Amino acid sequence: xxxxxxxxxxxxxxxxxxxxxxxxxxxxxxxxxxxxxxxxxxxxxxxxxxxxxxxxxxxxxxxxxxxxxxxxxxxxxxxxxxxxxxxxxxxxxxxxxxxxxxxxxxxxxxxxxxxxxxxxxxxxxxxxxxxxxxxxxxxxxxxxxxxxxxxxxxxxxxxxxxxxxxxxxxxxxxxxxxxxxxxxxxxxx
Numbered sequence: 001x002x003x004x005x006x007x008x009x010x011x012x013x014x015x016x017x018x019x020x021x022x023x024x025x026x027x028x029x030x031x032x033x034x035x036x037x038x039x040x041x042x043x044x045x046x047x048x049x050x051x052x053x054x055x056x057x058x059x060x061x062x063x064x065x066x067x068x069x070x071x072x073x074x075x076x077x078x079x080x081x082x083x084x085x086x087x088x089x090x091x092x093x094x095x096x097x098x099x100x101x102x103x104x105x106x107x108x109x110x111x112x113x114x115x116x117x118x119x120x121x122x123x124x125x126x127x128x129x130x131x132x133x134x135x136x137x138x139x140x141x142x143x144x145x146x147x148x149x150x151x152x153x154x155x156x157x158x159x160x161x162x163x164x165x166x167x168x169x170x171x172x173x174x175x176x177x178x179x180x181x182x183x184x185x186x187x188x189x
Contacts, residue, residue: 013041013185014178021053021083026061028189029087037070041185046091047075047178052082055107055132062086062139075178076100076163083136085171089143095176096163102171104151105158107132144170 013036019025033044052058065072065087074091081103088094088102096102109125111117137151146169166172180186 010185011040011042012045013039013043013187014045014047014180015187015189016047016049016077016178017087017189018047018049018077021050021058021061021087023054023057025053025189026057029061030064032187032189033065033068033070036185036187037068039185041070043071043073045073045075045178045180046087047077048080048084048088049076049078050080050084052084052103055083055136058083058086059132059135062090065090075176076102076166076172077178079103081105086136086139089139089171091173093174094172095174095178096166096172097177098163098175100163102161102166103158104154104161106155107136140171146170 015029015032015036017025017029036044071092072090073093074088074095076088076094076096077100079101080088081101082105085102085104107129109129111121111125133152133155136155137148140146140151141148161169161171163172163175167175
C-alpha cells in the first residue's frame with residue numbers, strides 16, 4: 001500500500017480506493033482506516049473508482065467500516081458500479097464528479113467449471129442471491145431514502161446513472177470533486 005503523508009497531524013485524511021472490490025482490496029482499505037484512526041483521524045474523505053466485484057467483500061467492507069468511529073465523505077472519481085456502491089454510501093456527504101457514473105445491476109452466481117451442478121447447489125445459489133439482493137436494496141434504501149421497488153427495478157434493468165441523475169435520486173448528495181490539500185494525509189489502496 002502506498003502512502004503519502006503531510007507534515008502536520010490532522011483529524012482528516014484522504015483515501016483513494018481504485019480497483020475491484022475483493023477480499024484483498026477490502027483488507028487494504030480496512031488496514032488504511034485502522035492506521036488512520038490510530039493516528040487520530042476522525043474524518044476520512046474516501047474517493048472510489050471501481051467496477052464492482054465480490055459481493056461478500058463489498059458487504060463486509062460496508063458493515064465493518066460503518067461501525068467505526070469515523071465520519072466519511074465519499075466521492076465517485078470515475079465509476080462506482082455494482083457492489084462498490086456500498087462503500088460509496090458510507091458517506092453522509094456523497095459527491096459525484098463530472099462525467100462519473102453509477103451502475104446498478106442484479107447479483108449473479110458462478111458455478112464450478114466442472115460442468116456438473118447438483119440441485120442443492122442451485123437451491124443454495126438462489127437463496128444466496130435472494131439474500132444479497134435484499135441486503136443491497138435495504139442498504140441503498142436506508143442511505144438514500146429511495147423506495148425498495150425502485151431500487152429493485154434499477155437493478156433488474158441494469159441501470160447506468162450519470163452524476164446528475166445520482167444526485168436527483170440522492171445516491172450522491174451533491175456534484176463535486178475529490179481534492180487533496182497540499183499538506184493532506186493521503187493513502188492509496
